[in-house]
Amino acid sequence: MDLHILDHRLRVTSISKNGLVNYTYPLIKLIFLRNRTRCKFFSLTETPENYTVVLDEEGFKELQPSEHLQVESSIWLPLNVVSNGNVSSSLQAVGVTKIAKSVIGPLAQQHVSVFMLSTYQTDFILVREKDLSVVISTLEEEFNIYKEVEGESVPVRSQDVSNGLQKNGKEGKRGYRIPPSNSRSALKSFPIGTNFCIFSIQPTVHPVLIPQNQFCVMSLDPDTLPSIATTLIDVLFYSNSPKEDNQSSPNQDLDCIKFFSFSLIDGYISLVMDTEAQRQFPADLLFTSSSGELWRMVRIGGQPLGFDECGIVAQISQPLADGDISAYYISTFSFDHALVPEEDIVSVTDMLQQQRKEAASS
Amino acid sequence: MDLHILDHRLRVTSISKNGLVNYTYPLIKLIFLRNRTRCKFFSLTETPENYTVVLDEEGFKELQPSEHLQVESSIWLPLNVVSNGNVSSSLQAVGVTKIAKSVIGPLAQQHVSVFMLSTYQTDFILVREKDLSVVISTLEEEFNIYKEVEGESVPVRSQDVSNGLQKNGKEGKRGYRIPPSNSRSALKSFPIGTNFCIFSIQPTVHPVLIPQNQFCVMSLDPDTLPSIATTLIDVLFYSNSPKEDNQSSPNQDLDCIKFFSFSLIDGYISLVMDTEAQRQFPADLLFTSSSGELWRMVRIGGQPLGFDECGIVAQISQPLADGDISAYYISTFSFDHALVPEEDIVSVTDMLQQQRKEAASS
Numbered sequence: 001m002d003l004h005i006l007d008h009r010l011r012v013t014s015i016s017k018n019g020l021v022n023y024t025y026p027l028i029k030l031i032f033l034r035n036r037t038r039c040k041f042f043s044l045t046e047t048p049e050n051y052t053v054v055l056d057e058e059g060f061k062e063l064q065p066s067e068h069l070q071v072e073s074s075i076w077l078p079l080n081v082v083s084n085g086n087v088s089s090s091l092q093a094v095g096v097t098k099i100a101k102s103v104i105g106p107l108a109q110q111h112v113s114v115f116m117l118s119t120y121q122t123d124f125i126l127v128r129e130k131d132l133s134v135v136i137s138t139l140e141e142e143f144n145i146y147k148e149v150e151g152e153s154v155p156v157r158s159q160d161v162s163n164g165l166q167k168n169g170k171e172g173k174r175g176y177r178i179p180p181s182n183s184r185s186a187l188k189s190f191p192i193g194t195n196f197c198i199f200s201i202q203p204t205v206h207p208v209l210i211p212q213n214q215f216c217v218m219s220l221d222p223d224t225l226p227s228i229a230t231t232l233i234d235v236l237f238y239s240n241s242p243k244e245d246n247q248s249s250p251n252q253d254l255d256c257i258k259f260f261s262f263s264l265i266d267g268y269i270s271l272v273m274d275t276e277a278q279r280q281f282p283a284d285l286l287f288t289s290s291s292g293e294l295w296r297m298v299r300i301g302g303q304p305l306g307f308d309e310c311g312i313v314a315q316i317s318q319p320l321a322d323g324d325i326s327a328y329y330i331s332t333f334s335f336d337h338a339l340v341p342e343e344d345i346v347s348v349t350d351m352l353q354q355q356r357k358e359a360a361s362s
Numbered sequence: 363m364d365l366h367i368l369d370h371r372l373r374v375t376s377i378s379k380n381g382l383v384n385y386t387y388p389l390i391k392l393i394f395l396r397n398r399t400r401c402k403f404f405s406l407t408e409t410p411e412n413y414t415v416v417l418d419e420e421g422f423k424e425l426q427p428s429e430h431l432q433v434e435s436s437i438w439l440p441l442n443v444v445s446n447g448n449v450s451s452s453l454q455a456v457g458v459t460k461i462a463k464s465v466i467g468p469l470a471q472q473h474v475s476v477f478m479l480s481t482y483q484t485d486f487i488l489v490r491e492k493d494l495s496v497v498i499s500t501l502e503e504e505f506n507i508y509k510e511v512e513g514e515s516v517p518v519r520s521q522d523v524s525n526g527l528q529k530n531g532k533e534g535k536r537g538y539r540i541p542p543s544n545s546r547s548a549l550k551s552f553p554i555g556t557n558f559c560i561f562s563i564q565p566t567v568h569p570v571l572i573p574q575n576q577f578c579v580m581s582l583d584p585d586t587l588p589s590i591a592t593t594l595i596d597v598l599f600y601s602n603s604p605k606e607d608n609q610s611s612p613n614q615d616l617d618c619i620k621f622f623s624f625s626l627i628d629g630y631i632s633l634v635m636d637t638e639a640q641r642q643f644p645a646d647l648l649f650t651s652s653s654g655e656l657w658r659m660v661r662i663g664g665q666p667l668g669f670d671e672c673g674i675v676a677q678i679s680q681p682l683a684d685g686d687i688s689a690y691y692i693s694t695f696s697f698d699h700a701l702v703p704e705e706d707i708v709s710v711t712d713m714l715q716q717q718r719k720e721a722a723s724s
Contacts, residue, residue: 022387029600238391
């Protein structure tokens with residue numbers, strides 16, 4: 001299997017609900033005006049707490065510092081697992097179990113935090129740039145590791161990294177690019193990641209929320225993005241709940257949760273929204289997998305998790321993997337969110353309840 | 363002839379070039395999201411100096427005070443001249459001469475300032491609300507005056523006004539509405555207004571600028587506004603000149619002038635842009651008159667004119683009227699702008715030069 005370190009240096013930021021007004025200008029530019037920005041990696045996820053914006057340094061330049069903007073201090077690099085030249089979501093997909101054991105587990109053993117961003121096309125595993133040499137030395141037994149440099153895939157070995165990545169020549173001339181894929185949600189199991197470190201013998205069992213909304217994971221031809229611009233602007237910027245504060249209030253309004261994710265990464269668009277939001281868009285432009293399945297959310301964390309909280313997602317990903325249950329996984333600034341097929345939500349709920357009973361009685 | 367006092371209470375504001383970033387959020391809402399606002403009168407005009415925003419009180423609520431927002435202190439009411447039940451731009455249009463003599467002249471005699479806003483559909487003559495009783499008593503000899511109240515046209519007489527407008531019953535049940543009209547630019551002469559007061563025996567002759575751009579005055583089916591949203595957003599919010607200050611610099615960059623006007627008034631859209639901006643829009647959605655004529659601009663004022671500057675536009679409107687030359691007229695926060703047919707620009711230029719020679723030698 002191949003592991004690609006993509007050619008993006010990312011920042012993970014959060015814009016407060018009240019502060020969105022101040023960031024409408026750069027965000028609309030980054031979403032809709034590709035000719036006016038060199039940003040190639042942009043993701044915006046609205047949750048009840050805030051807006052998580054993950055973007056490359058070109059995009060980050062557009063965000064003026066303010067009290068409404070929180071910035072995680074690290075540079076993050078997106079990794080992408082590829083099987084035999086195909087992206088993980090292809091027919092030879094890397095499932096939860098496999099990536100958990102081959103990537104997440106080993107990285108956790110080395111205290112490497114990861115930030116997950118699933119999209120319609122693929123799953124990005126973000127790691128801190130400062131952890132890169134550890135990542136490479138940890139994973140090079142299992143993977144052929146490549147670093148994308150200006151559209152080319154350059155093989156990387158840990159001894160190169162310790163000497164500085166830039167010393168790699170451009171011997172890998174395959175010009176590797178990630179293809180889009182419609183096949184993801186037809187699969188039974190997918191990679192699932194976590195932003196945990198190694199977890200203790202008795203890990204904290206965090207509360208989970210299972211809101212009632214049904215979600216869909218969709219894509220869109222970038223050329224048709226202008227056609228949904230006003231709807232997308234409306235949903236992203238103007239459909240805020242009346243709640244005025246920017247604090248999490250996990251025990252209210254969560255029969256249904258506000259959750260909407262848009263990403264535009266290397267020219268590919270991915271949208272995660274609930275069916276209520278979906279109804280606002282023209283049915284003929286957004287596409288999902290042929291099965292058109294719906295997903296339910298498991299939100300992890302009663303209080304914001306931070307970026308160094310340990311062992312949280314492993315508690316969910318391991319049973320999901322054991323049950324061979326597909327999942328998208330989206331980390332945000334405050335919480336983690338797993339999306340599982342609607343038909344599996346009962347068994348997932350049972351599993352989570354059982355887990356909490358055992359934690360309480362131990 | 364009829365004069366209608368429309369049912370809008372308007373504010374005239376200016377957003378600095380640097381401040382636009384802070385007002386993108388409310389402006390996009392006012393332009394594109396009709397379901398989210400009760401604003402019914404909105405006009406945004408970009409000039410090299412600033413953005414002039416004229417909008418009703420519902421729209422004005424959306425603009426948070428800041429150092430970047432200037433607000434003229436008055437409430438302004440839009441007037442509309444109608445001939446025999448048709449708007450002035452219909453076949454029985456009120457030309458420059460006629461409106462100059464019947465409206466502008468008499469109001470100037472009474473020291474009533476006006477702020478003109480020509481659109482594709484019609485011409486709005488804005489007067490200060492505090493001047494309304496003077497306006498009515500001045501114009502009621504010439505016009506049947508109606509005040510629009512919740513979609514109905516209520517006859518108004520000056521004795522009613524002195525007793526308070528609200529004492530008018532709703533006896534005028536004609537439910538008068540301004541129809542859109544494509545016929546405007548087919549006409550030879552149009553109303554032209556001015557923000558002058560009565561002018562002195564020896565009025566100041568202000569510099570004029572005649573930039574090289576060719577302008578077109580266009581409209582758009584409001585239902586197709588979403589189709590041009592990203593282009594309109596790009597042109598309005600992101601195509602700023604590199605100039606960073608918000609001061610007028612009339613002697614530079616004015617071979618061509620930055621001028622773009624968008625209005626959405628009672629559901630009708632009007633756009634004034636130069637041919638360079640026009641090329642960015644899909645040709646099949648914006649429409650102009652069948653003759654598709656182009657217009658040249660005369661910008662009046664070397665320094666910002668303010669709202670009580672006197673006799674400026676009369677210097678232009680009177681000769682235009684004498685020459686039976688069509689004109690649109692758009693006042694902005696800092697300057698006035700007349701648009702005349704391209705084929706008339708030579709004679710207009712000659713006339714203006716002659717006028718300035720005479721002023722210099724007198």
